[in-house]
Amino acid sequence: MNKKDIAAFKRQLKEDGKVTISHLGRVFAMGESKDIIYHEAGMFTACDEAEQDLYFSNFKKLLTGAMDVKLFELPFNPVPAAESLGQRFLYDMLLDDTMAGFEAKAVQIMEKIVGSAVYDGDLVANFIKAEYLKPSRKDTPFGEEDYSGAADTDYKMKFILCSINKIESGEKSVRFDYRDRRFTVNHDLNAVLNLNAPLEGFMFPSITDDAVDVNKVLYSTSKADQLNAGLIDFVLDAGYTRTAKEEKEQFDTLIKAMVGDKAKAEVVKNIYETVDLAILEQAEEEVPVVELAALEKVLKGNGIDTSRFNVVASEIVGDAKHFKPANVVPGYSKKSMKISTTTADIVISPENLDLLRQVVDRQGRKCLLIQVDEDVEINGIKLEVEAL
Numbered sequence: 350m351n352k353k354d355i356a357a358f359k360r361q362l363k364e365d366g367k368v369t370i371s372h373l374g375r376v377f378a379m380g381e382s383k384d385i386i387y388h389e390a391g392m393f394t395a396c397d398e399a400e401q402d403l404y405f406s407n408f409k410k411l412l413t414g415a416m417d418v419k420l421f422e423l424p425f426n427p428v429p430a431a432e433s434l435g436q437r438f439l440y441d442m443l444l445d446d447t448m449a450g451f452e453a454k455a456v457q458i459m460e461k462i463v464g465s466a467v468y469d470g471d472l473v474a475n476f477i478k479a480e481y482l483k484p485s486r487k488d489t490p491f492g493e494e495d496y497s498g499a500a501d502t503d504y505k506m507k508f509i510l511c512s513i514n515k516i517e518s519g520e521k522s523v524r525f526d527y528r529d530r531r532f533t534v535n536h537d538l539n540a541v542l543n544l545n546a547p548l549e550g551f552m553f554p555s556i557t558d559d560a561v562d563v564n565k566v567l568y569s570t571s572k573a574d575q576l577n578a579g580l581i582d583f584v585l586d587a588g589y590t591r592t593a594k595e596e597k598e599q600f601d602t603l604i605k606a607m608v609g610d611k612a613k614a615e616v617v618k619n620i621y622e623t624v625d626l627a628i629l630e631q632a633e634e635e636v637p638v639v640e641l642a643a644l645e646k647v648l649k650g651n652g653i654d655t656s657r658f659n660v661v662a663s664e665i666v667g668d669a670k671h672f673k674p675a676n677v678v679p680g681y682s683k684k685s686m687k688i689s690t691t692t693a694d695i696v697i698s699p700e701n702l703d704l705l706r707q708v709v710d711r712q713g714r715k716c717l718l719i720q721v722d723e724d725v726e727i728n729g730i731k732l733e734v735e736a737l
Contacts, residue, residue, distance in 0.1 A: 390452035435586030466579030
């Protein structure tokens with residue numbers, strides 16, 4: 350599932366959208382004791398319009414964030430773990446159309462959630478079962494989906510979604526009573542379900558190339574680069590994927606290990622250019638990747654000794670065979686790289702790295718030389734051009 354798939358899905362999470370929610374289940378668990386104290390399930394249409402809007406907003410926020418930072422598409426483990434619920438359980442929940450079966454499975458999931466992870470405070474998990482009516486995609490100028498002339502039943506995707514939310518206790522407060530014209534103490538101590546900031550959750554199955562993919566699940570977390578091992582291991586029984594942060598660190602470590610502590614700006618630019626080309630060449634792919642072999646080739650082409658590349662790569666990235674360009678290289682044509690010195694901070698795009706040099710002047714002082722095509726201005730005043 351890529352960001353386009355998620356964005357298209359989120360746009361249909363509304364009253365008159367292409368996502369039709371049938372079941373809604375809610376399970377309340379005490380954080381400290383881990384006891385399930387209440388659960389219920391019913392038809393989503395039984396909720397009034399205002400309540401439905403709150404849930405739509407909650408689900409949209411759950412699915413908000415960058416891939417491999419807050420959203421992760423995880424493959425199920427090929428060999429199911431005995432103590433986990435996993436793919437088979439979620440698939441059975443997807444196919445079970447009875448309200449009682451849906452509620453019972455929601456409770457089982459919540460028991461695993463609170464039993465395998467530590468949460469701060471009480472929780473409510475919202476579960477929905479729904480259908481996503483996805484017509485054929487047409488190319489449009491701004492990446493939107495054109496639904497004109499397409500039958501709603503072109504693609505009918507069933508899915509379940511779980512959103513875990515924190516319970517916040519009401520507090521005593523002083524309020525002004527307009528009717529009696531006096532200040533009073535508000536004793537409203539009812540628990541409040543915070544739907545504005547879901548903690549984490551998941552969607553099953555995932556969506557790939559306009560079709561469901563039951564071999565993957567979309568996991569969401571509110572904390573960047575932090576995956577809840579308890580939920581992933583004991584509820585989803587899914588494998589892990591590198592976070593964008595981990596992938597970037599591995600990429601940088603590998604390049605530094607091969608290039609060394611010093612390199613010309615052209616070499617760094619050529620490496621980034623290879624990554625950017627992978628995006629252009631794989632524009633039609635679900636998720637573009639740059640293969641390790643392509644990195645080795647560009648390093649070798651720039652005079653770097655790559656005889657130990659495979660050994661070093663294996664030590665750093667393990668069994669991984671590629672990197673995702675979006676995770677390892679900033680926007681190639683954007684001013685996305687910051688160069689910090691004690692004198693000044695400069696922002697430059699990777700494609701312009703060859704216009705930058707670190708040189709030594711006649712007095713032996715290190716200088717940063719940047720090629721420019723126009724006069725440099727400071728607060729509207731043009732600097733004089735001096736010869737080195």
